[in-house]
Amino acid sequence: GCCAAAWLLNPLPMAVSSRGNAEALVALLVLATLYWVETGSVGKAAVCYGLAVHMKIYPLTYALPIALRLRTRPRRGEGALRAGGNKAAKFTFMARLWHLFVKMLNRDVLLFGTLAGSVLAALTLAFYHLYGWEFLEHAYLYHLTRRDIRHNFSPYFYMLYLTAESKWSFALGLAAFLPQVLLLLVVSIAFYRDLAFSCFLHTTIFVTFNKVCTSQYFVWYLCLLPLVMPSIKMSWRRGVLLLFLWFIGQGLWLAPAYFLEFKGYNTFLFIWLAGLLFLLINSLIIVQIISHYQKEGQVAKKLKQR
Amino acid sequence: CVTLDVQAACQDTTVTQELLKEGFHRDLLVKVELGEDAGGCAVAARMHLPPGIYVDPYELATLQQHNLTKAVLIPDVIDVEAPEYLARDLLLLLFLEPDTRRSRCFRAAVPVHARYHRPAEGTEEALVILESPEVLLCCCHRHLSAECWEPAEVDAPCSSDSTGPCQWHSTKHRPAYEESMLRVPVGLREHSSLVCALTLLTTGLCSGLILAAACKYGHFS
Numbered sequence: 001g002c003c004a005a006a007w008l009l010n011p012l013p014m015a016v017s018s019r020g021n022a023e024a025l026v027a028l029l030v031l032a033t034l035y036w037v038e039t040g041s042v043g044k045a046a047v048c049y050g051l052a053v054h055m056k057i058y059p060l061t062y063a064l065p066i067a068l069r070l071r072t073r074p075r076r077g078e079g080a081l082r083a084g085g086n087k088a089a090k091f092t093f094m095a096r097l098w099h100l101f102v103k104m105l106n107r108d109v110l111l112f113g114t115l116a117g118s119v120l121a122a123l124t125l126a127f128y129h130l131y132g133w134e135f136l137e138h139a140y141l142y143h144l145t146r147r148d149i150r151h152n153f154s155p156y157f158y159m160l161y162l163t164a165e166s167k168w169s170f171a172l173g174l175a176a177f178l179p180q181v182l183l184l185l186v187v188s189i190a191f192y193r194d195l196a197f198s199c200f201l202h203t204t205i206f207v208t209f210n211k212v213c214t215s216q217y218f219v220w221y222l223c224l225l226p227l228v229m230p231s232i233k234m235s236w237r238r239g240v241l242l243l244f245l246w247f248i249g250q251g252l253w254l255a256p257a258y259f260l261e262f263k264g265y266n267t268f269l270f271i272w273l274a275g276l277l278f279l280l281i282n283s284l285i286i287v288q289i290i291s292h293y294q295k296e297g298q299v300a301k302k303l304k305q306r
Numbered sequence: 307c308v309t310l311d312v313q314a315a316c317q318d319t320t321v322t323q324e325l326l327k328e329g330f331h332r333d334l335l336v337k338v339e340l341g342e343d344a345g346g347c348a349v350a351a352r353m354h355l356p357p358g359i360y361v362d363p364y365e366l367a368t369l370q371q372h373n374l375t376k377a378v379l380i381p382d383v384i385d386v387e388a389p390e391y392l393a394r395d396l397l398l399l400l401f402l403e404p405d406t407r408r409s410r411c412f413r414a415a416v417p418v419h420a421r422y423h424r425p426a427e428g429t430e431e432a433l434v435i436l437e438s439p440e441v442l443l444c445c446c447h448r449h450l451s452a453e454c455w456e457p458a459e460v461d462a463p464c465s466s467d468s469t470g471p472c473q474w475h476s477t478k479h480r481p482a483y484e485e486s487m488l489r490v491p492v493g494l495r496e497h498s499s500l501v502c503a504l505t506l507l508t509t510g511l512c513s514g515l516i517l518a519a520a521c522k523y524g525h526f527s
Contacts, residue, residue, distance in 0.1 A: 096526075148387045150422055159505045162425050162498045164389070175506060179513035186517055190524025205516065209509065262329040266430040266491035272501060276508045283512035290519040 003226040013223070016216045023216055026056045027223035033059070034195055034227070037066055046112045050119025057143065058220060061184060061206055062199050063113075068192035070108040097189075151257055151271050153213040153250070155279040158272035160211060173211070180209040194295050196227035201286065208282040215250075234292040242285050249278040318342075319454075319477055321351065321441050323486050330420045332488065337413045338402055338441050345448050348464065349402045349412040351439035352476075357393040358434035359418050359488060360384055366416070375416055376401040378462040390421040390432075399462050400439075425493035432490045438483030446472040454478055 007013060017024050029052035036045035049066070052059040127135045149161040156176045163169050183205045191198040203221035207213055232239075253274035256267035318341025326333040336351045355361070363382055369375040380397040402412035423432035443455065444464035455475040464472035 146387070147389075147392075149389060150387065155505055155509055158493065158497075159501050161422070162493050162495065162501055165391075165424070166498075168502075172502065176509070179509055183513055183516055183520075186520050187524075190520045190526060193525060209513065260329070260491060262331065264329040264489065264491060268491070268493045269497065272505075276505065279508060279512055283515055286516050287519040290516075290523050293523065 003229040006225050006229060007223055010222060012215070013219050016219050019216075021216050021219075022055070023219040024223075026052055026059070027219065029055065030059055030062070030199070031223065031227075033062070033066075034199060034224075037069060037195060042070065042108050042112050043115060046115035047119050049112070050116040050123070053116070053120055054123040057140070058203070058206065061202055064185070064188040065192045065195060065198040065202060066112065067109045068188060069195045069198075070112055071106055072193070148212055151260060151268075153215075153253060153275060153278055154211055155272075155275045156211050157275060158268060161268075176209075176211050180206065183209065191293075194231065196224055197231060197293060197295075200224040200228045201290070204282070204286055208279060208286070228289075231295050232289055232292050233294045234288070238288070238292075242288060245281050246285060249274075249281040253278055319441055321439055321483065323353075323436065323439060325418075325436075325486055325488055326415070330490070332418050332420070333415045334418045334436075335413065335415045336400060336402065336439055337405075337411065339408075340410045340412070340441075341454070342451075343410060344404070344412070344443065345445075347443045347445040347448055347450075349404075350442045350444065350460075351400045351402060351414070352442055352460070353398045353400065353439045354437055355396040355398055355418070356434055356436070357395055358390040358421055358423060358432070358490065359436070360386065360393065360396060360421060361398060361416060361418055362386055369417075375414060377414075377416055380461055386419070388421065390423045390434075393421055397461075399442075399460065420488060420490045423490050423492045425495050425498075427495040430491060430494065432492045434488040434490060436486040436488065438485065441477055443475045444472055445475065450475050 013024065029048050033045050033048040033052060036042070036048060045066075049059065049062070124136075124139075127139070147164070149157070149164050151157055159172060160169075160176070163172055184202055187201045187205060188198060191201060200221055203224065207217040207221060210217070253271065256270035256274060259265040260267045260271060318339075320339045322337045324335040324337075326335055334353075336353075338349060338351060340349070361377070361379055361384075363379055363384055366375065366377060366379060370377070378399040380399070381394075384396070385393065398416070400414050400416055402414040405411035405413050420434060426432060442458060442460060443450065444460075446464065454477060456478045458474045458476035460474040464474060
């Protein structure tokens with residue numbers, strides 16, 4: 001109940017939604033997808049997922065945690081396999097990784113992938129039929145060629161602006177992409193057992209380390225916060241302090257950005273430094289959330305072991 | 307003497323433009339004072355906007371819906387995110403409203419936005435030069451004096467409720483003008499090395515912290 005207030009009474013989603021963004025719709029579809037995956041209705045989850053990706057591309061990143069989650073949902077007859085799985089600890093890290101990905105293709109994953117892919121393809125075809133090439137260009141192709149170097153929360157903004165026309169532009173773009181991809185992979189593998197938590201971390205990392213970051217992106221992970229809050233055993237004081245730091249980080253960025261955009265002062269250096277500080281604050285918050293994460297099952301396990 | 311008289315009569319048309327507000331989002335105010343009565347003709351100002359500045363077509367459409375501004379943008383499809391060096395020139399035809407306090411005076415304002423310019427070395431600003439607008443008259447039931455006005459080709463309809471033949475006219479003798487200047491802050495190239503190094507260092511550090519936490523508290527079985 002009070003966790004839901006973190007979304008329903010949060011002023012940030014209210015402000016973002018009133019600007020004309022339909023982020024709340026995508027949030028609904030993402031939540032529906034996670035719900036149906038957890039309750040075992042793979043078909044319904046796939047349909048919601050296909051629809052969510054059609055509306056906004058970012059849920060595509062959830063494919064990995066969802067696939068890993070579907071792969072390891074307990075099914076009859078697989079108990080023996082799981083018991084034998086402990087032997088995997090003897091193998092090398094690479095062998096375990098290979099084992100993880102190869103075994104991903106079970107019935108549920110294939111059903112999910114096929115159904116979600118079909119829904120997405122059908123929607124794409126339908127809208128292409130309605131709007132023609134313009135739809136494809138604005139929905140998908142635009143993201144491949146988009147170059148937005150205007151000031152935003154991203155720590156990379158000033159670097160990309162200064163090097164936009166230099167020979168290092170491509171290499172730097174790639175250097176910005178690698179930490180994001182690596183972190184998303186590791187977090188998916190480490191936390192897929194709790195799908196909501198995994199997706200929450202996924203989105204937070206994706207947004208924090210993205211080359212472009214604006215306020216509306218925060219809504220993408222805020223909608224998952226109520227699902228995750230019960231699992232995070234943190235004192236109220238610590239939680240409020242982290243929240244306070246998050247808002248301070250934004251405020252410190254918004255001030256020089258206002259002076260640049262609406263007063264014409266050259267505050268690029270301050271905006272860049274504020275962006276770096278915001279990245280540090282976000283990273284601290286993510287680390288704190290990870291270190292205070294405790295799923296109920298784990299607590300029960302620990303009690304049993306005593 | 308006759309020539310001088312004609313020129314003196316035509317030079318009475320004055321046009322001024324002003325950039326209001328500060329920063330990247332401005333209001334362009336255009337004021338025209340005609341040398342003679344408009345007499346039912348529509349008055350417009352044609353402006354050539356350089357790539358460093360643009361008018362948001364969606365914003366313009368909203369203003370036109372509320373009858374606050376009337377203008378035609380050529381081309382009407384604009385990439386609002388493009389930096390100045392990847393953007394194109396624009397042609398703006400702004401219809402002016404009569405100033406109620408003074409006859410023969412017409413004015414209109416349109417919101418304009420500055421684009422990001424290339425980072426510069428040694429200077430913190432880039433300049434966007436706005437040429438003076440061209441005054442145009444669209445007359446349907448009136449014949450304008452040929453010494454002051456000549457027919458003009460304009461890519462916009464003259465008047466929606468006209469019954470007779472309407473024709474655009476521009477001034478034969480362009481009035482003396484002064485350019486408007488818009489200063490846009492730009493990044494400094496001298497910062498490039500420091501910015502790249504510190505950014506990559508910080509992102510590396512932050513991703514390392516998160517990786518360490520994920521490896522410590524995550525389950526990799």
